[in-house]
Amino acid sequence: MNKISIQLRSNKLIIIGGIYSNIEAFNKFLSIAQKPIYKNIPIINTGDIFAYFSEPNKAIDLVRKNKIISIMGNCEESIAFDAEDCGCGFKKNSACDLLTSQWFPYSKNNISIKNKQWLKQLPYQIVLNYKSKKYLVCHGSPRKINEFILPSTSKNIIQNLSINYDGVIAGHCGIPFTRYLKNSFWHNSGAIGLPPNDGTKKGWFSIIDLGNSKIEHKSFTYNHLTTFKKMMKIKLNVHYAKTLKTGYWPSTDIFKKYDLEILKKPIPSKGIIQNQIYNSIH
Numbered sequence: 001m002n003k004i005s006i007q008l009r010s011n012k013l014i015i016i017g018g019i020y021s022n023i024e025a026f027n028k029f030l031s032i033a034q035k036p037i038y039k040n041i042p043i044i045n046t047g048d049i050f051a052y053f054s055e056p057n058k059a060i061d062l063v064r065k066n067k068i069i070s071i072m073g074n075c076e077e078s079i080a081f082d083a084e085d086c087g088c089g090f091k092k093n094s095a096c097d098l099l100t101s102q103w104f105p106y107s108k109n110n111i112s113i114k115n116k117q118w119l120k121q122l123p124y125q126i127v128l129n130y131k132s133k134k135y136l137v138c139h140g141s142p143r144k145i146n147e148f149i150l151p152s153t154s155k156n157i158i159q160n161l162s163i164n165y166d167g168v169i170a171g172h173c174g175i176p177f178t179r180y181l182k183n184s185f186w187h188n189s190g191a192i193g194l195p196p197n198d199g200t201k202k203g204w205f206s207i208i209d210l211g212n213s214k215i216e217h218k219s220f221t222y223n224h225l226t227t228f229k230k231m232m233k234i235k236l237n238v239h240y241a242k243t244l245k246t247g248y249w250p251s252t253d254i255f256k257k258y259d260l261e262i263l264k265k266p267i268p269s270k271g272i273i274q275n276q277i278y279n280s281i282h
């Protein structure tokens with residue numbers, strides 16, 4: 001597994017993930033990231049640049065053009081190494097598995113050879129060194145690229161996964177949440193291109209200030225109807241296209257009851273913040 005190490009010069013980071021080929025959402029994020037308050041802050045992408053929506057190649061072009069530091073998600077890995085499916089980790093014949101069969105071949109046919117080569121060289125994980133501290137950037141979890149770590153994941157699992165780091169920054173599950181642990185944290189910025197199944201039409205990213213150990217979740221709206229219309233025009237992934245309008249995913253197979261309870265209401269603007277006390281109920 002290709003794992004690289006970066007020495008950070010900046011104490012601040014912008015974290016993104018789950019662009020999912022949604023160009024309208026990604027362009028809106030990029031316009032926010034260009035604001036003077038975010039100037040010169042490195043952008044780190046936890047993976048899944050493309051998936052459900054209609055412009056996978058353009059999404060990769062924009063990541064490259066904007067010099068966004070990226071790791072390999074399961075979507076990148078599957079296309080780069082010619083897998084037969086997206087490797088999301090969905091159960092065979094589950095609703096998610098069946099829905100994947102629509103967007104995966106589409107992405108495969110619409111990503112240039114040059115971009116496929118670029119995907120191949122992406123690191124699987126990045127260790128960020130800041131002063132004497134170490135933070136890990138990974139896709140699903142440090143042990144598995146497609147592991148779903150969610151708000152419902154137990155204290156013991158999260159604690160053990162982050163034991164070697166002062167913080168873990170992960171992606172894959174698309175839910176914006178931060179769990180504060182005894183000597184560490186687990187953070188997911190949520191997804192740029194897919195609302196977090198909470199009935200809203202929002203994209204999410206985050207700002208981490210390692211100097212002050214401060215994590216801020218941020219959300220934004222964008223012209224989701226344009227993305228929807230593009231999908232309908234080519235009759236791609238109608239179920240996911242509808243998610244842009246309803247704010248709910250076509251399948252909730254990955255969630256446990258606890259997650260679904262949280263997602264009954266729109267996620268608050270500060271994201272889902274959990275402390276370790278929460279874990280005592282599991």
Ligand SMILES: [Fe+2]
Nearest residue numbers: 048073074172
């Ligand atoms: Fe993923």
